[in-house]
Amino acid sequence: MKTVIIEDEKAAVRNLASLLNEIRPDVKIETILDSISSTIEWFSTHSMPDLVFMDIHLADGSAFEIFEHITISCPIIFTTAYDEYALRAFKVNSIDYLLKPIGKADVEHAFEKLDNLGNSDLATDANRSPQEEEWLKLIHALKKQEAYKTHFLIPLKGDKLLPVSVDMIQLFYIKDCQVKAVLTDGTEHYFPQTLDELADCLNPALFFRANRQYLVSREAIKDIDLWFNSRLSINLRYSRITEKILVSKARVAEFKEWFSKK
Template sequence: MKIAIIEDEELAAEALAAIIRRLRPEAEIIQTLPSVEEAICWLTLHASPDVIFCDIHLSDGISFEIFRQVSVKCPVIFTTAYNQYAIEAFQVNSIDYLLKPLKPTDVAKALKKYEDMQQQFIVQQLNGLQQLVHQPARHATRARFLVKIGQSIKAIPVEEAAYFMAEEGVVFLVTFGGKRHIINYTLDQLEEQLDLSDFFRANRHLIVHINAVQEVKPYFKGRLALELHPALEGDQTVSSSRAADFKQWLDL
C-alpha cells in the first residue's frame, strides 16, 4: 500500500506516519506534501498513490483546490480539526473524514474501510470476467418503450424517461414531464435493456436517469439520499454497497 500525506504541520504529519507504520508495517509512505501548491505539482508529475491522507486547512489554502486542479483517482481520507467540510469532502474521492487530534483507532478504521473497498473491487472484477465468459451477449439498448394511453399505444423515447420505479408489483416509466406509464418489464429486465452510462439501479425499486438526479447527500449508514426531478415522494436512497459505484457513475 503506497500512501501520500498532505499536511502542513510537520509534527502532525510525523505523528500520522507513525500511526500508519504501527498499524500497517508493510505500507510505504511515498511522499509528505505540506502545501496546496506542492501537492498539485507532485500529483501532476507522479503516478497516483493507493490512498491519500489529506488535511483540509493548509498553509497556502484549502486542500479542495488540489482536487479541482488535478484529477485524483485514488481514495482520499481527510483529516481536519473542523467538521463543517464533510459535504465538500464527500464530493472528492473521500472514503472517510477524521477529526483531529487523530486517534489510532480512527485511522485503523479508515484503513480497514479502504482495504475492504479494494477487496470488493477485486471481487467485482472477477465476477464481471466470469459473467463475460458465461453469459450470452447483452441485448442492444432500447430506444423507446410502447405504453398504453386509453385505447391508444404511444412510443416513449428512452431519453424522456427520468426514472423507472416499482410500486406494489407494478413498474412505472416516469417521464421528465412527470407523467407515469405502466410498462410490462421488471427492473431486472430493464437493466439489461438500458444504456448503463445514462441509467443506474439505485435500489431494488428504482432505476434513475443521470439527468434526473438533482442533488445527492450523505445518509444514514453510508447510504446516499437522492433528490430527483420530477420529485418522488418518500426517501430515495442508494445503498451503502452501491454508493461508491453511484459516485463514480455521477463522476463526483
C-alpha cells in the same frame, strides 16, 4: 503501499507517520506535501500512489481546490479539525474522514474500511457484510451525483452550438412532440433528448418531473394552487405557458418535500 501525506502541520505529520509505522509497516510514505501548489505539481509529474492522507485546511487554501486542477483517483483519507466538510469529502474518492487529534483507533478503522472496499469487488451479494453494503451504496450514490449534467451544448441554426449551464434553465416541456427548454432570459430552445432522458441526467434536487409533459426548476415556479382531488396546480413565471401544470395526488407529498429542500 505507496502513500502520500498532504499536511502543513509538522506535529500532525509526525503523529500520523508514527501511527502508520506502528499500525501498517507495509506503508511507504512517498512524499509529504504542505500546500495546494506543491500537491498539484507533484501529482502532475508522478504516478498515482495507493493512498493519500489529506488535511483540508492547508497554508494556501482549502484542499478541495486541488481537485479543480488535477484528478486523484486513489482512495483518500481526510484529516481535519473540522467536521463540516464530510459530505464534500466523500465526493472525491474519500473513504474516511478523521477528526484531529487522530489516534491509533482512528487510523486502524480507516484501514479496515480501505481493506473492505478493496475486497468488495470480489465479494458477492451473499457474503458482503452489512457495513460493506452500506459503503458501496454510498459510493454509488455519490458517483451518480457527480455524473449529473451541469452544462449542455444546444444545437442552433447555422451549424452553431450554444453553451448553457443547468442553472440557466427554468424548465423543460414537450411541445409539438419535441422537448423545449426555457432559459432564464425567456428564450426557448429545442433539445434532442427526451424528457425521460433529461430527468435521468439532471440532479433531482434541482428539477422536478411534475407530469409527463413538464420538468421544472424551483425558480420557474411563480405560485401553486390547491386543485381538485387533492392535486396541486403549478403556475409558472414564464407567461407564454398558460396551461395548468398539475401534480397528481400521489406525488403531492414528494413535490412538497422536494420544494422545501435547500
